[in-house]
Amino acid sequence: MRNVPLDAVDHVDRVVLPIGTDYPPGHVLDWHEHRRAQFLYGATGVMVVDTDVGTWTVPPERAVLIPAATRHRVRMLGVSTRSLYIEPDAVPWWPATCTVVDVPPLLRELLVSAVEFEADYGLSGREGCIAALLLHEIAERTPLPFHVAIPPSTDLAELCREYLAAPDVGVTNAVWAGRTARSERAFTRRFRAETGDSPAVWRARARLLAAVPLLRTASVTEVAGRLGYASPAAFTTAFTRAFGLPPSRFAAGGQGGRPGRAGQGASDGSPRREDPSEAP
Template identity: 85%
Template sequence: MKNVPLADVDHVDRAVLPIGTDYPPGHVLDWHEHRRAQFLYGATGVMVVDTDDGTWTVPPERAVLIPAATRHRVRMLGVSTRSLYIEPDAVPWWPGTCTVVDVPPLLRELLLTAVGFEADYSLSGRDGSVADLLLHEIAARAPLPFHVRIPVGADLAALCREYLAAPDTGVTNAVWAARTNLSERAFTRRFRAETGDSPAVWRGRARLLAAVPLLRSGSVSEVGGRLGYASPAAFTAAFTRTFGIPPSRFAQGHRGRPPAEGL
């Protein structure tokens, strides 16, 4: 199924509903939720997924597992998706919070095949076997660290979402503390309690997440400089230490795996 609204097929008696959707650049799917769990794979581009308690950046060749009934928003940056909408009872092992995972070649090809199915595809034979194998492959994926937590408090959450939208290297703990009418010590203590990280560590990780979509159109040197790193080497070291992969893998001009035919 391609470019079919989930609402048109959600009633179909299939545990796994594959749907492929093409989005215009910069399209935002505003806050919503699904009855089913969702496996959201961007066959092209970068996605940024927000929930009430975190932000997940989904680089190329990755996907995000979204739990059923999770309120979320998605920003699509040059994205054509291949999604699976899955009955919660069929995946009791599904994570309780959004999770970014790698999409190796076999899983990618299964997704590309599945979106060609009719909504009421046969459960016996090839189509049903592909749907079953998709769940086995997803269950084997390990989580990747492309996310930051969002504080519970509305004032801290607003600071964090503002920073994610436009990272400012001039922001300090003192600046944020003043905006929340707290002493720097009290602010730091509260921030750590709500996110698990110090404000400085959180901002450093948020800057690196912001680099992922920027690398779609800029070089490692350009993006590192824009985000305040002293040199491309310093940016590369920080990015690799945090995410386990160098930023050059996502940079403009990188020759990675060729796109799947027809995308």
């Protein structure tokens, strides 16, 4: 099925409903939720998925697993999607929060084939086998670290969402502490308790995530400068350490590639101002 609203077919008695959809650049699917779990694959472009607890950036040729009944918003940047909407009872192993995953060639080809099915595709024969194999392949995927947590507190969440919309290396712990009328120490302690990271480490990772959509239309050097890194080399080191691939693999004309094993946590390398490794 292509460009079909889920509501029009959600009633169909199929565990897996494949739908392909083309979106105009910059299209936003505002806050909504699905009864079914969703496997959302971006065949082209970059997606940014927001929930109440985090933000996930989905690079080209990757996918995000969205749990059933999860309120979310998706920003589409030149995206053509291949989605699977799946009955929750059929995937008890589905993650409890959104998860970005790699999409290897076999899974990609299965998705391409599946979106050509009718809503009431046959359960025996080729179509039923493809639908079953899709679930086996998805179950084998491992998480990729393209996300940051959003604090549950309204004031901290507002700071984080503002920063994600416009990352600024000039923002410091002191600036954010002032916005919440707390001492820097008290603010940092509270932020770490709600997100698991210090504010500086969180901002460093947010800037790296912001690089992914920027790399669609700008060079590594340009993105490094816009995000406040001292040099393209410093940006490349930090990006590769966080995500397992150099930013050149996501740049316009890059090959996308398959991510390696990413490091734990993020570092800014050598930013012009704030060094998260020195933050409390």
